Structures are given as C-alpha cells and as structure tokens.
Amino acid sequence: MTLANTLEAVHTNAEALQQVALETRLQEEVTQQEEDAGTLDKVAAEIEKSHEKETEAQLKAQKDALDMAKAEIDVAQGSVDDQDVSELQKVQRALTQANQPVRTVNQQKTGVTLPAMKLLTPPDGGWEVPENFSIVVGQIYRSSFPRPENFEYLKRLKLKSILVLIPEIYPDENLQFMKENNIQFFQVGMSGNKEPFVHVPHDVITRALEIAINPANHPLLIHCNRGKHRTGCLSGCIRRLQDWSLTMIFDEYRRFAYPKARPLDQQFIELYDSTEVVKRAWEYGWLPLQW
Secondary structure (H helix, E strand, C coil), rough: CCHHHHHHHHHHHHHHHHHHHHHHHHHHHHHHHHHHHHHHHHHHCCCCCCCCHHHHHHHHHHHHHHHHHHHHHHHHHHCCCCHHHHHHHHEEEEEEEECCCCCCCHHHHHHHHHHHHHHCCCCCCCCCCCCCCCEEEEEEEEEEEHHHHHHHHHHHHCCCEEEEECCCCCCCHHHHHHHCCCCCEECCCCCCCCCCCCCHEEEEEEHHHHHHHCCCCCCEEEEECCCCCHHHHHHHHHHHHCCCCCCHHHHHHHHHHHCCCHHHHHHHHCCCHHHHHHHHHHHCCCCCCCC
C-alpha cells in the first residue's frame, strides 16, 4: 500500500469515527430529552394531584359550611333545650373545619361566632355565656374567666373539669360552684407573653396539654383571664396536635386575641416541641382527638 493510500485510509477512518461520535452524542441528547420529558410529566402529574387535593379540600370546606348553616337553621327554628350543647358542637365542628368564622364587630370583641351567638342566647335571658366562649374540639371548651352570672350556663355543659391557666388564687365563689357541681379543679399557672424575654415554659404547657386532651377530664373548660392569650397558646398547641396548618392556627389565635395579638404567643405555638406529649398521648389512646 502506497503512502497516499495509507493517508486516505486514515482520513476515511477519522471521518467514520467523527460520524460515530456525532451519532452517539445525538443519541445521548435524545435520551436526555426523553428523560427530561419524563421528569416534566412526573412534575405535571404531581402538580395536578396537588390541585386535586386542594379542590377536594375546598369542596369539603364548602360542604361543612353548608352543613353548619343547615344545623343553625334547624336549631333556630326550634327552641333551646337540653340538646343545645350537642347541637352547638355540631355547628362548631363544621365551623372549625371550614375555617370560615362569621362575626359582627361586637363578636370580634367577645370571640363568640355568629352561629354560637345565636345558639347560646336563651329566649328568656335566663343565663349568660362567658366572653370568648367557644368549643375547641369535642368536649374541650374555652372562655374568659367565668363570673357568677355565667355559672348557670356552665351547669348546662355538665363540666367534669376546669383548667385554669393563671397563677393567682382562685375566687372562693368559683371554688364553691365547682364543689357543688362535682367539677375537678386543675390550675397550671403561666405568665402571659407581654414583655420581651417573657415566655411560656415548655414543661408548663406540656402539663396543661396532657390535662386538656385526657378524655377522663372531659367535658373540660380552659380559661385564663380574658380567654385570649394564654388560652390561645394552649388552644394553638392543641391545633398542632390536630395537624392544623400554622396559617389556620394563627388566624384562629388572632380572632380570639383581637385587637391585641401577641407575636411572642404565635412564636411559641410555632416552636413548641410536641414530641413528648404526642408520644404519651398515643400511648394512652388520647389521639386522635374525637369530636
């Protein structure tokens, strides 16, 4: 073979190798594009699934709101009797799940929702509901400090326990009311988050939570002075146990704390480590919380 023929053969082989390399690179690019397309399909599927879940949640919230309205109408057409507490629970459950409170300006100050306000107003004015009263979940209630004029209504709840979140000495008249009605007295005093560096101790809120979610203590009323901040912290931690989103928890907290929501309270709710109480609660069968 002459030198010219050899050079020509080498040149031909080089071109062939370049062609193979080019085809290989093109094939790799096609494969990568197919993989990218597959990834995009997966992302699109996940987004579609997420939208479906959001739509289902919205439809459920609308259905619960309609159920709440129906319950309100049914009760409004009748009279307030011995069934008023259970009816209120149904309405409050739907209201809480839909997360759509309806309030007038005055109700923003008291913390009582519109359906609750109607259901809790006796036709003869024979009893008075505590300010900021509401159902948290099931037979766990919250309110401001009960006054003597509230005692008649509290009897209707058939309370088994009252959990007090202030450290001050409890009034004799309230203690006497509890004694006469066989109501257990729990006091877990905590300071309010009014000033910088003042915070709710973790072990204190954990002890209060264990009392609050223990079915043996239900029906149970939680209260501080105004039923806003300390009670709001504990209720917020209960919502954490229910896997509420922080957005919903803070929205509920601010409604009851109106017009003075405290950022430190909301920070505490967000940072509270519920691992210990959740573990114990599951061991004792306290979770999930029952309506």
